[in-house]
Amino acid sequence: MPFDKFIDTAVPLPATNVDTDQIIPARFLKATTREGFGKNLFRDWRYDNEGNEKSDFVLNQSIFSGSILVTGKNFGCGSSREHAAWALSDYGFKVVISTFFADIFKNNALNNGILPIVADAVTMSKIFKAIEIDPTTKIEIDLPNERWSFDRETYSFEINAFKKECLIKGYNNMDYLVSKKGPIEKFEQEHIYC
Template sequence: MLNEPITKVISRSFVIKDANIDTDQIIPARFLTTTERGALGEACFHDWRFTPDGAPTAHPLNQVSRDEQRILIAGDNFGCGSSREHAPWALRDFGVEAVITSRAADIFKSNALKNGLVVCEIDEAAHAALLDREDLEVTVDVVNQTVTAGNITASFKLDPFARTCLIEGVDPLGFILNQSDAIARFEQESAA
């Protein structure tokens, strides 16, 4: 269950221009041993950020201010590859609250939205403009389904149910649990 409603994400951005970033790059398989959220931030993009012996690399991800840069501008086809819910968990634990791309893998997008990570698929022209600018002040408006950064404005679409869950601050199970009184009334009326 999510904790807080997500209506807007306002933050500086960071950019990963690479296309076809798969879930194994986001969270390598050897880190999939946990079912608890909160501890995967250091494993996020681990093989890019660290050498095999654990020393930090010169990768730009190691320069990201995780408190101030919470919006990732990602290359096309982000989150492709195998289905792993750990990928959005790792991104959230790394500090990412929204991913902006021209296209995200369907399963990744579904998993992300269920876990409070907003995925915005925007048109290619706006996406290209954002990819060329590092460290922008960006606003992701979940209610109005827009991305704004300086003079760039783009719209994105969210599944209506996923949008409702984000705005209400619940995951799908939490949404159902919030309907327990209505479900009980329905069951009583149906039994009569």
């Protein structure tokens, strides 16, 4: 799905080092399709052992909503499970903002139409504060211009030009790689491990 410019509210999750086992616990990785992971997103933070909602967890607090997740540093560390990106996307998140992301998660997010935005620590504390004061704070995401803004201030972010184009146009890496069949086969003729 092409990624357009949009404005939305955000969900704050200030925890640091949120690992992929928290985003989607291993016991929910038994599916053979990509659908339906959103209901188990942050499962053990969201529900108790009996399946009741934990009222102190942000996804269970109705004052917070929106397709933007604002979170602490090193989000998505741990396992390579793309199920973490599928769960976030299935739940409805389109953007995650953090001081930085684990490498594999970042790739997985981009491959699933989720935009990871890296912000500095000062900006992060401002946005957390803004949402705390007013949960209806609107954030504008402007991918084409690599900018995002809230409270009348605008911040820039960086994204690889190729990844940006893929997101905006809804392309994926597969089409590009398949188009490289010729060069790949040529490479193989000379390569030691082929």
